[in-house]
Amino acid sequence: MKMIVAIIKPFKLDEVKDALTNIGIYGMTVTEVKGFGRQKGHTELYRGAEYVIDFLPKLKIEIAVDDTQVEKVVEAIMQAARTGRIGDGKIFILPIDDVIRIRTGERGSEAI
Amino acid sequence: MKMIVAIIKPFKLDEVKDALTNIGIYGMTVTEVKGFGRQKGHTELYRGAEYVIDFLPKLKIEIAVDDTQVEKVVEAIMQAARTGRIGDGKIFILPIDDVIRIRTGERGSEAI
Amino acid sequence: MKMIVAIIKPFKLDEVKDALTNIGIYGMTVTEVKGFGRQKGHTELYRGAEYVIDFLPKLKIEIAVDDTQVEKVVEAIMQAARTGRIGDGKIFILPIDDVIRIRTGERGSEAI
């Protein structure tokens, strides 16, 4: 099993969610994060003093999937989250050893 | 070493924390997240227009442990976090290559 | 590739960021988290009733890097984030199977 971790632009959340449910993915966990990367921040002034907003708001979506579904999910996210402009984000794929559903105690693929 | 990542219902935090300290786990990191899964959200109306709250508040708890402790920890979380109702959450177990304690530079199990 | 996950004290963010950009790391993702560990919280009173603040504010920084850069990055974070006092935080190193840049579809090291 894999943990797919996608960093996306916040306003793309609904589209990504819809894309995932369309391919049968019904579970995910979303976190508010700040991203730092090639997409440059902007400089603002407050009472005449400069400051840089270089951490930009992003969303992190974590989706645990069976190995077989990885490519499908990656594909769906890419299509939904892409705007073509710098800062669209990344997808990281990490290995998972095991998954447990707390309610039932099920393990592995069953638990996803 | 493993990273145990548990998604739980927020009001269960205290119980989970107590359960973990009871088995000798003194370190963890907690993040506010929104969960999407089988537990359905609810539809509300604001000034007559419908909206769906389908991302529900959850907490993510990350605990780095030695391999030997994994089962004990999973067991403790399951007991403390379970209500038996949909949406109780999941536990993901991910491999860790190494851990470093910033203060001392210790590595591996020492650092946890 | 590895995912380097560092838990640090919040006011060290700027220094860590600078340290990382100095060694050529331009991408990272930051999350507000609460930490529980050896660093003890404090007890406060509100209207005469006691409460314990045992979850302390921390920042989690996630940096995906090539295997070759891991040590350099760990070193940089340690130097920048260390105060020498309890609660300085940890660095976890997790394996990554793959990375995708959403904008371009690039994969692997290219995508970082």
Added chain:
Amino acid sequence: MMFKYVILSLLFILPSFALNGYVDGREVDKYQYILDSLWVSISIVFIFLMHAGGFSMLEAGFVRAKNATNIIMKNIFTISISAVAFWLIGFGLMFGNGNDFIGLTGFMQIRENINLFNSLSSYSPPLFLVFIFHLLFASTAATIMSGTVAERIKFPVYMISVFVITGLIYPTIGKWIWGGGWLQKLGFLDFAGGVMVHLNGAIIALIGAYLLGPRIGKYDKYGKPRPILGHSMTLAALGTFILWTGWFGFNGGSTLSADVDLIGKIFLNNTLAAAGGSISSLFVSWYLFKKADLTLSMNGTLAGLVSITPGCAYVVPEAALFIGTIAGIIMVLGVIYLDKIKIDDPVGAVAVHGLGGIWGTLMLGVFHSTEGIITGSFHFFFVELLGIIVCIAWTGITSFFMFYLLNRFIGLRVHEEEEIVGLDIAEHGTESYPNFSIKSY
């Protein structure tokens, strides 16, 4: 000689010709009438602000973010429904003609006909203004409980109880104390509502909190109180500041006339009592808890103001400073004590308005500049004590009965799940702060 008398009599007729007029069938000094009425009009605006802005913001600040919309909804409803209830029933019960115990005329008839309200015959301003002035007092008494029962009472239960309070419970004792009834005849004094508004409100709040029980999580499994922090200190402070401001209208306006010397005295007493209460509560909390507790100091300001409310027109400034200062201390101890005996009062209203009201009324018995104990007489003190006891008994019993019936037929408390998710979502389908990340634990 006769000629001289004609002229002299003309001299005395003249001013009445120039200055007087007829209002509500009474002959009045025209300018005095306008001055009195203007002062009451303006006081009404201050009291309204105090009620609407002050109580709402204070209470909203003291509850959790998930219940802020609900507490505001309650405050809007309280103001609105009490206007209707007091207009339909309350005002007639309280000031209508009848006997020493109840008024029986003037329901829904707040017109220029002053004859239905003999007890108001000595009031200068027109009936409409007197009505609104007393309406706001009734409504304040009702709103006091809203903070205490917050975060767990069912909205419909709250709605009905406000109607009953402002339509029945408050006006009845109002007749006794301000409507020419038996307590007033005994010489009981309560200038601006230390008993009528504050103690009344606090008793209802206490009964409500007792019957409702504490909020989930307020006590740990060993019964030790755990604090549930209010979600916004700045909102709570704003509410406190507005209340503090409005109190000038509340106490100052209770002259119901432009008696500016008295208004000056009241303003000074108000200022010193509030100062005393803020400072003493600040230092007591600092001493007891090692850190200066803002919420207790804000409560202390209000306790000082409540405590001077019954006597502000009758005591000297030095006494006002003393009364307010001690009120602040009593209030802090009261908050701690109520916490201990499991009366869960998120805003501290029972201690502020109840203990402040009792203390202030007793001290009026002591410091009244002509009738207090200090000047030698005990009689008046005991009348004041009697008034306190009567208020506790009447309002305690009737409001117990009211909540008991509501519990039987509707159930006082929201479902546990609704309480956990918060009343904003549960009862109003909205979050109070949808753009903010709210902590979920």
Added chain:
Amino acid sequence: MMFKYVILSLLFILPSFALNGYVDGREVDKYQYILDSLWVSISIVFIFLMHAGGFSMLEAGFVRAKNATNIIMKNIFTISISAVAFWLIGFGLMFGNGNDFIGLTGFMQIRENINLFNSLSSYSPPLFLVFIFHLLFASTAATIMSGTVAERIKFPVYMISVFVITGLIYPTIGKWIWGGGWLQKLGFLDFAGGVMVHLNGAIIALIGAYLLGPRIGKYDKYGKPRPILGHSMTLAALGTFILWTGWFGFNGGSTLSADVDLIGKIFLNNTLAAAGGSISSLFVSWYLFKKADLTLSMNGTLAGLVSITPGCAYVVPEAALFIGTIAGIIMVLGVIYLDKIKIDDPVGAVAVHGLGGIWGTLMLGVFHSTEGIITGSFHFFFVELLGIIVCIAWTGITSFFMFYLLNRFIGLRVHEEEEIVGLDIAEHGTESYPNFSIKSY
């Protein structure tokens, strides 16, 4: 005998000697003059608070956190620029001497010279106070739109339009209705601005919202409305409470004299209409949506107040309760309807001020205690109806023209990216809540 007359005449001269004086060249009763002027001064303060604190907080609470700074900036600017515009042009256009359609004297000349403003000759207070009073009304009319066009209009466009509204559009119709112009001569009555302030403001808001189009995300791809929740219910409530309070000054101060009997009546009518509007809208939303919607109940309070604004001095309290109650219901239906026809109004101003204003003005035609339909005459009702139609036509056409030109030459709407990131960052370079975690979606 002559001797006697001397004395008698002395008797009658005396009081004028004691009480009268000359103000702006008019002979006045000195105390009445002071009383009138004081009441207007104090009303000005209440109205200012209402405008500054009330509208700003209400509107800020109803928009998203990313546009809060922007809406406040607009309100500060509205108050400021309208003072200049009304001083330079507006006041002269509205009250200067001229013809039935336009005033032509008194630009930049708000001095003691009352002769430039014959239409004000019956006003008691000094010109400066009358100026500020009417300035605040003009400025309120302009500020009403700011909530409706919020979150997407360009700041410079907004700035220019406020100048045009308070300098030209409002004063012109103001001449017709309050400045001795043709509608006033026909007998059109609008006591405190149901048409002048509220309907005017709402029409401008409607035209603006129509031309701007809805905010991004307000409608899904199927055209179904999606709610965009206001970022702070407590701020919105604070604004509502301040408005509610200030309305006593707005309507009560429109007496422009210390006529305390009338003030009493207005206060009572205000109170009952607001109560009716809050309660009815609460129950309607509860019935329709299963949960009691706070924002609609707050809008309902205001709809009740708007609806009693034109007639507060002329109708009996029972009528006020009725008018306010129905206004609350109409407003809720209006909000739903406007949502459906894609008029995106974040704060509900069009429904509150527009429908409330029309309804209240019509009901004045029905309930006016001497001239309304109820007392048998239809003439007055049709005059009121005419006034409404004239207002819609004049303000609709002129403001359409204004926005049309602004659109041509500047463009009404901010760039899509600016709208998404929020106007606070885009136009002001700051976040409203930099220490808080704000949800990014």
Added chain:
Amino acid sequence: MMFKYVILSLLFILPSFALNGYVDGREVDKYQYILDSLWVSISIVFIFLMHAGGFSMLEAGFVRAKNATNIIMKNIFTISISAVAFWLIGFGLMFGNGNDFIGLTGFMQIRENINLFNSLSSYSPPLFLVFIFHLLFASTAATIMSGTVAERIKFPVYMISVFVITGLIYPTIGKWIWGGGWLQKLGFLDFAGGVMVHLNGAIIALIGAYLLGPRIGKYDKYGKPRPILGHSMTLAALGTFILWTGWFGFNGGSTLSADVDLIGKIFLNNTLAAAGGSISSLFVSWYLFKKADLTLSMNGTLAGLVSITPGCAYVVPEAALFIGTIAGIIMVLGVIYLDKIKIDDPVGAVAVHGLGGIWGTLMLGVFHSTEGIITGSFHFFFVELLGIIVCIAWTGITSFFMFYLLNRFIGLRVHEEEEIVGLDIAEHGTESYPNFSIKSY
């Protein structure tokens, strides 16, 4: 003949019989007395709101969320302790009988005995009201510094300094300027406290900020200023709006009598100066920084109001607009300059109240309608200049001395760790917004 005189004399006695009375031992025109006193009473309420709600909310909005409780605690304490200090010492020092430099009677004796306060003999309202009115001015002067020294001063240090300011520093110079002392005798005019309240407060703030040093993080390692954003623009705006509103009471009430023509003039001058300050600061910041800075525009409103405070009763409206407009520009430049020279003033009080006060006082020297430079005389201008210099010297030296001693014996500044974690937790054991996720960096 004698007979005739009897009658005539009766005629002249009559009005005094009808209208006059005795107050504090003075014979007065009864209605005038009531009118004056009512106006002052009502102004007191507005000023209190301004002080309590306005300054607190403004300052709270401008500091970080982790210090909001602390700043509010300070404001509550300021109001309270200054009441005590001014009652015990200050009022006697300022208005008591003595010499041209200091008052020596009337400590703790604010009773009806006007003989202790000869300098007040021309005031119409009763002593109690005059006391509260001046207390609020003293307290405002003290509170001005609270924003400037915020986020780093120790609470006990702050507490003591407020006592010293309102008990000693302010009343002494107050004697000179308003208590019949030497500056007043020289002809120095300061109608509503441009020097007394605003400049005084700003000087204390400046000295405090200088001795405290900037907040951690305010300057980067190269000494370049880094902004520390205020945590809530809506709170800051609310404070600004309340101040703006209350200023009508502050300046208008400084008539200390119901002189409605003067009140009208003051209201208009106030309105135009504030409008000018808001607009000019907005455009200057827009021009300099490319984006319109809300906080500077809010400061600009206040700078406009401060600048018209000394002269509002003496200049024509056109001058008021000019004075306020330029004040807005000076203020913005002042903020930038102070930032550069490392005076860290989170709220901008030094620029607003200090520069605004100096500018306004000088301009009174220019535009005074009978004595200003414009009418030909330079004498008065130099007296105004002298007053400014005296204020800077007296208050600068005494407050330096005060802070110096406090630094020696207590230490002005909190520990670095407390500053980082925030004063709310460090000094009060609470968070201001416990339910919100607050950014930790």
